[in-house]
Amino acid sequence: MAAITAALIKQVRDDTGAGMMDVKKALVEAEGDVARAKEIIRAKGIQAAGKREGRNAKEGTIASKVVDTANGQVGFAIEVNSETDFVAKTPKFVEFADTVLERAIKADAHDVDDVLAAPAEDGTVKVSVEEAAALFGEHVKLGQFVRIEGPRVEIYAHKRSVEMPPSIVAMVATDEAGAAVAHEAALQISALGARWLEREDVPADVVDSERRVATEKSQAEGKPEKIIPKIVEGRLNAFYKENVLLEQDYVKDTSKSVGDLFTKVGGKALGFARVEVGKGPED
Numbered sequence: 001m002a003a004i005t006a007a008l009i010k011q012v013r014d015d016t017g018a019g020m021m022d023v024k025k026a027l028v029e030a031e032g033d034v035a036r037a038k039e040i041i042r043a044k045g046i047q048a049a050g051k052r053e054g055r056n057a058k059e060g061t062i063a064s065k066v067v068d069t070a071n072g073q074v075g076f077a078i079e080v081n082s083e084t085d086f087v088a089k090t091p092k093f094v095e096f097a098d099t100v101l102e103r104a105i106k107a108d109a110h111d112v113d114d115v116l117a118a119p120a121e122d123g124t125v126k127v128s129v130e131e132a133a134a135l136f137g138e139h140v141k142l143g144q145f146v147r148i149e150g151p152r153v154e155i156y157a158h159k160r161s162v163e164m165p166p167s168i169v170a171m172v173a174t175d176e177a178g179a180a181v182a183h184e185a186a187l188q189i190s191a192l193g194a195r196w197l198e199r200e201d202v203p204a205d206v207v208d209s210e211r212r213v214a215t216e217k218s219q220a221e222g223k224p225e226k227i228i229p230k231i232v233e234g235r236l237n238a239f240y241k242e243n244v245l246l247e248q249d250y251v252k253d254t255s256k257s258v259g260d261l262f263t264k265v266g267g268k269a270l271g272f273a274r275v276e277v278g279k280g281p282e283d
Contacts, residue, residue, distance in 0.1 A: 079143030154182035178267025
């Protein structure tokens with residue numbers, strides 16, 4: 001069994017918000033397996049209701065653009081971070097983010113490393129970002145970068161307030177027919193943050209984990225053994241409905257799903273991406 005170290009306890013506490021003793025008990029039961037310990041905590045319903053989200057959130061903005069190509073369209077979005085919203089909302093900072101985006105597009109970047117290596121006036125984008133720290137008087141860095149491709153790409157950029165630059169950008173790629181409802185789909189992605197496009201995209205290990213959690217939770221609730229499989233399937237379906245874009249209730253009319261929107265116009269959603277300031281992987 002892996003040693004139950006302070007680092008392991010902190011990791012699980014940070015991810016779940018559960019108390020130290022609950023985390024330690026879960027890790028002991030899981031024999032040091034972090035993923036299993038999180039499942040145990042969820043199954044027992046002891047995640048802290050007051051867990052703070054975005055505790056490590058950073059300020060900044062997201063620059064985005066759709067580019068026409070010979071094969072359709074490509075959507076690009078790059079997060080540029082600053083320490084404060086005071087700097088993030090200045091015209092100079094927004095202009096800097098737009099410049100970084102243009103460099104990324106010109107280099108046909110596919111990830112953040114490509115963006116950093118892209119040519120700039122004084123060398124590379126990496127050098128420009130480093131020099132920006134002196135210009136703005138704060139630490140400046142590149143955060144998330146996404147690109148999606150398809151016959152049509154739609155972008156929706158959301159602002160927290162009128163004086164702030166975009167803090168959430170949602171992009172969706174569709175076929176030509178699907179473009180008729182692409183804006184509504186982008187609004188949905190921005191608002192509810194789906195994780196997968198369709199049920200088949202959910203990784204098998206995630207489904208297995210959700211099934212175990214649902215089973216153990218049902219058992220802990222004292223549900224009759226013979227009906228637990230049915231309850232588990234119901235809870236799995238609820239998980240899909242929450243996390244799969246095409247199965248989510250449409251925010252403007254919950255009698256329909258997002259998938260229904262595409263079915264009505266005879267179109268398809270091919271992929272999507274969502275970037276929110278301060279919500280990327282930690283450094």
